[in-house]
Amino acid sequence: MSGIEKQIIKSVILSLFDEDGPTPKIYWPQDIEESARLLIAMKTISLLMGDAVYQNGTEIDGVNYFGILPFPDLKMNGLTYFFLISDPKARGNATAATITVLIDENNRVFFYENMKYLRMIIDKAASRVQTSKSFDENKQIMEDLRQELFEFTNELKDPLSIKRQLKILFVGLDRAGKTSFLHGVKKRYSEIIKILPTKGVVRTEEKLFEEQNSQISIWDLGGQQKYREKFLEQGKIYLYNVDLLFYFIDIQDSKRIKEVIDLFKKILNSLKELDEFPPIVICVNKFDPDLKKSKEIRKNLKILEEEIIKCSSDFFFKIFHTSVFDHWSLISAYSYGLSQLSPNRELFENQLKFLANKTKSDALLLLNDNGIILSNYSNEKSKISEKVFEISAPHFQTLYKTFKEFKLLKQDFIVSSGITDEERKIIFKKIDIDKHNLYLLLFMEKFEGIEKIEKQLPKFTKNVKELIQTYI
Ligand SMILES: Nc1nc2c(ncn2[C@@H]2O[C@H](COP(=O)(O)OP(=O)(O)OP(=O)(O)O)[C@@H](O)[C@H]2O)c(=O)[nH]1
Ligand SMILES: [Mg+2]
Structure with missing residues (x-):
């Protein structure tokens, strides 16, 4: 027994688009069926061939991205990195290439959970392939990649959890409109007028599709001082493993701007201490349609945005202007946040x-x-x-x-x-x-x-x- 059965990683393949079309150039294991490796090369490369940038042949750096692809025929899922290799002789001055790592489809959570690290090492291998001079060099690069993947999976304690768990936090001062936003985005209008201040934390589930690989939990945190304090004290419980954070600001409340920024800074500091860097969606809320031109609101906005930019340089964030009276503003901010969670x-x-x-x-x-x-x-x-x-x-x-x-x-x-x-x-x-x-x-x-x-x-x-x- 070679131990392959126990290995999570079932296959690693480098495919190139050469004279014969999409071709699996270097693959592990050696005995992977020809039809299987051809299928993988075809499918991954053909998705890339749709790329307009590639076809215009202008920017090589413009094409590099990851995706998780299903291979139902093989009962596997592949994490694929698409990239281009500069080649003056090729059409569009570049050769399309993919590196695909395959696992059992039942284990696909492994990809989601370990995306950050996997992306890093695959990206590194791809960069080496881009400058490689020979087939043998490519072979070595792919062998190194395989080694690194194996070392990584061997170190993991519990690599195969059943479902990908995603945690989304809604935080901000009391009355900022967090709970209203969550009802508004679902058009539960009759609920909105009944909303009371949130006590502690209220958890709900989000479903983008009837069937999905992930369980998405939304934590709506009460913003009143006593809850805020608890939340900051127990930062480990709340902020640990957070995948996405919505931060709410009441733009109409001019008196509390300082308080809003202070809380934001405290949260960022706690996140840094925990080494968590989730994407952050900042909802400048209560930006009601009839107030868009208000001088006071504009002034608040300017101060806030400057302060936010100053303190969040370590994070990926995006600011949205939202109002419960403008459904699209809610949908835009919410969708943008959720899309950050999709590896595809x-x-x-x-x-x-x-x-x-x-x-x-x-x-x-x-x-x-x-x-x-x-x-x-x-x-x-x-x-x-x-x-x-x-x-x-x-x-x-x-x-x-x-x-x-x-x-x-x-x-x-x-x-x-x-x-x-x-x-x-x-x-x-x-x-x-x-x-x-x-x-x-x-x-x-x-x-x-x-x-x-x-x-x-x-x-x-x-x-x-x-x-x-x-x-x-
Ligand atoms: N004008 C305006 N009022 C809003 C908006 N969103 C919420 N509100 C009102 O603001 C008040 C507080 O809303 P909530 O949704 O309870 O605020 P919250 O952030 O969940 O408050 P806590 O649960 O205490 O943290 C309610 O009276 C809402 O009707 C908005 O976009 N515009
Ligand atoms: Mg609430």
């Missing part, structure tokens, strides 16, 4: 970008049935698109459902025309993927007919169908 977010963006390119769309949005934005893309030229989506997306979803209800939809497309001029169009399309209802919104400056979209959709749907299984 770059792959999704890439799929949207590819579809945009092929259909000449200027912006795309992919929504789930609850209106959560799973992925979005907009080309740099079309600055207006985000605003257009913001206003139209929620209405389209309602329109769609209403039309469907009254059996007024022959096909799954709704095309709006006459909103601006004749050429600009917004197209709304439902796509069915297994049990999931997903919605696609396309914005086009210059509409060239629905056929272009229909032609591209099967391929897009097929790719999304696979990637969605490992979205979160």
Whole structure:
């Protein structure tokens, strides 16, 4: 027995796009079936081939991302790194390459749990491959990678937990609007008016899909002083293993700006002490639509943003202006946060970008049935698109459902025309993927007919169908 049965890592493969197409160049174990390794090379490289950047052949550095791919035929899941190797002789001046690490599909949590470290060592190996001069050198690099992976998995105490556990914290001063936000994002309006100050912590579960690999727990922490103190004292319990943090600020409460910043700093310090660096979504909340132009609010905003930028340099954060009276603002902030938890977010963006390119769309949005934005893309030229989506997306979803209800939809497309001029169009399309209802919104400056979209959709749907299984 070689011990392979006990090993979590089942296979490691370097694939290149050469004269023969996608080819598994270096693979372990040696006796992996030819059909299996070909499948892995084909599938990983062909996802990369959709990349517009690659096809334009301009920036090599622009293409490097990770994704988790299902290989149902092999009953395995692969963590794949996509990258390019500079080659003046190749089309687009570059060779597409992937490194894929495979494990049993039942063990896929292992990838999610250990993403940070796995990314680091695979990235390192890929950089070496990019400058490697020979096949033998590549062989050595892949052997080193395998060794490192094995050493890592051997050291892990409990590598195979059943489900990926994700922890999302909602923190901020009392009355900042955390609990209202959580109800608002789900459109539980009748609850919002009944909300009382949160005592201690209230935990709920989030489901993006009926079936998902992860268990997402949301911790809504009461912001009153006594709860805050407890929470800071017992930082280890609350902040330990946090995957995402929402920090809430009441922008209308000018008197408490200092208090808001102080609490934020304390939380960041505790996180640093624990060596936890979750992405942070800052909700500048109660930014109500009718107050957007208020001088006082603007002034508060300026002070706050300066202070936040000053103290959070060690963290990845993004600021959103939110209000419970603007549903889209909640959805945008919430979706953005959740998307940070998906190891496949770059792959999704890439799929949207590819579809945009092929259909000449200027912006795309992919929504789930609850209106959560799973992925979005907009080309740099079309600055207006985000605003257009913001206003139209929620209405389209309602329109769609209403039309469907009254059996007024022959096909799954709704095309709006006459909103601006004749050429600009917004197209709304439902796509069915297994049990999931997903919605696609396309914005086009210059509409060239629905056929272009229909032609591209099967391929897009097929790719999304696979990637969605490992979205979160
Ligand atoms: N104007 C305005 N009021 C809001 C908004 N969001 C929440 N509120 C109100 O602010 C008050 C406090 O909201 P909560 O959701 O209970 O605040 P919280 O942050 O959960 O408070 P704690 O549980 O005590 O930490 C309620 O009266 C809400 O109706 C908003 O976006 N705009
Ligand atoms: Mg609350």
